[in-house]
Each structure stands twice: as structure tokens, then as C-alpha cells.
Amino acid sequence: MTVALARDVEEFLQEQVRSGNCADPSEPVNDVIRSVREQQQKRFKVTPELEAWLLEAAGKPATPLTEADFDTIRERVRARTKTPAA
Numbered sequence: 001m002t003v004a005l006a007r008d009v010e011e012f013l014q015e016q017v018r019s020g021n022c023a024d025p026s027e028p029v030n031d032v033i034r035s036v037r038e039q040q041q042k043r044f045k046v047t048p049e050l051e052a053w054l055l056e057a058a059g060k061p062a063t064p065l066t067e068a069d070f071d072t073i074r075e076r077v078r079a080r081t082k083t084p085a086a
Helices: 007-018 026-041 048-058 067-081
Strands: none
Touching: 007 026
């Protein structure tokens, strides 16, 4: 199988090999793909708390999402994925 990598990804993999973080470029690629596979195979755990929240939410009227709602969601995601300053 041949996979085309973006230039920045290829450079990153080459740097990982040069720095000794991995033996060859396929090592971290295989690790990432295995991780994705494992995440996709995990069942979503339904807890009593989640079930109660879903039942409560199902009883409330739904309203269309606004641009402001999407802005808030984007900000929350950005805050979660922001890497701490070193």
C-alpha cells in the first residue's frame, strides 16, 4: 500500500526518525492508525447520569441553533484543544 503524506507530515516523520524517537517512519503511522481503530471500536458507555440527562433533555422543547450557539461551541472546542504553553 502506498499512502501520500502532506509535506509537513512527511517532514515530521523524518525528524522523528532522525531524532531517534522511532526506528522508521511507519512506526508512528501504525501507532496512530491502531489508536484510531481502537477508539472506533470502543463502545460508548451509557451511565445512569447520562441516561437521566438524555431523558431530561428529551422532554424539553428544541430550538434551532443560532450563529451565536455555533460560536460558543467553537470557543469551547478551541479551549479544550489548546495546548498549554511550555
